[in-house]
Amino acid sequence: MPEGKIVKALSGFYYVLQNDNLIQCxxxxxxxxxxxxxxxxxxxVFQAENDLEGYILEVKERKNELVRPPIANVDQAILVFSAVEPDFSTVLLDRFLVLVEFNHIEPLICITKMxxxxxxxxxxxxxxxxxxxxAGYEVILTSSETETGIELLNPHIENKISVxxxxxxxGKSSLLNVLRPDLELKTNDISSHLGRGKHTTRHVELIKVGNGLIADTPGFSSxxxxxxxxxxxxxxxxxxxxxxxxxxxxxxxxxTEPKCGVKSAVESGEIPSYRYEHYVDFLQEIKDRKPRY
Incomplete structure (x- = not known):
């Protein structure tokens, strides 16, 4: 039976890439x-009579998966945050980093609109x-407008599946448009009333960039x-x-524990206080979570 990789899911169909062929399943x-x-x-694993009539028979074991965005087998997460419009948010970035670290996915922080x-x-x-x-993270400062920092991003994308x-x-779609100008992905300006962007990406899709694949995903804020x-x-x-x-x-x-190495590192300035404060807030959030049965 032939095998391939799902590169797009839309309206109940799964688009499977096998070599250079795309089969709708x-x-x-x-x-x-x-x-x-x-x-x-x-x-x-799938079977198909032609490119439009295939059926997925088996999903192979995943090395990881994310729920939002729904994607599997990711090598790295490129966490795209703007310097301004909307303003850079350490608390939101730290939420993303916690989820990425927990799922054993390599994070790369990309700050746009410099x-x-x-x-x-x-x-x-x-x-x-x-x-x-x-702290141990790779951070790249970029601008899609001037294409600053794009040359630093390219080597990280090669031969990897990135989300x-x-x-x-x-500016996720703007960044992808710089990496792949032929895509002409739709972008929207920030809503001045809400201070955040309108959703421009409606589904998850893996896009070939050089020898790598990048998932453009719907934006989300929680x-x-x-x-x-x-x-x-x-x-x-x-x-x-x-x-x-x-x-x-x-x-x-x-x-609350005495003789804590982490609290000592915060007090000495070795660990930024906002990182520790986010840790404490997240810890309380997890403690307050309703038990599931």
């Missing part, structure tokens, strides 16, 4: 019965970039920690995990 009823939903990025910043805003963003680099993620209006437990959270903050080696007590949650 439906899922077998057995998937619904077994509560299996094929995702973009899935490696699948051409729109004034000197004060630029200095502020560069300071944030240095702090996230110190572009971030809230609406930060993420929930449904599957993360309190003991998992430290591991989703790399610099907290490193500092926790100096905690006196095993299983330290770095809130």
């Amino acid at each position: 439906r899922g077998r009823g057995v998937f619904r019965k077994n509560k299996i939903t094929p995702l973009v990025g899935d490696e699948v 051409d729109l910043t004034n000197n004060e805003e630029k200095e502020k963003i560069e300071k944030y970039a240095d702090q996230y680099r110190a 572009f993620a971030g809230q609406s209006g930060v 993420l929930e920690f449904n599957n993360i437990e309190v003991e998992d959270l430290t591991f989703c903050f790399p610099e907290l995990q490193r500092a926790s080696e100096n905690c006196k007590f095993r299983g330290c949650l770095h809130v």
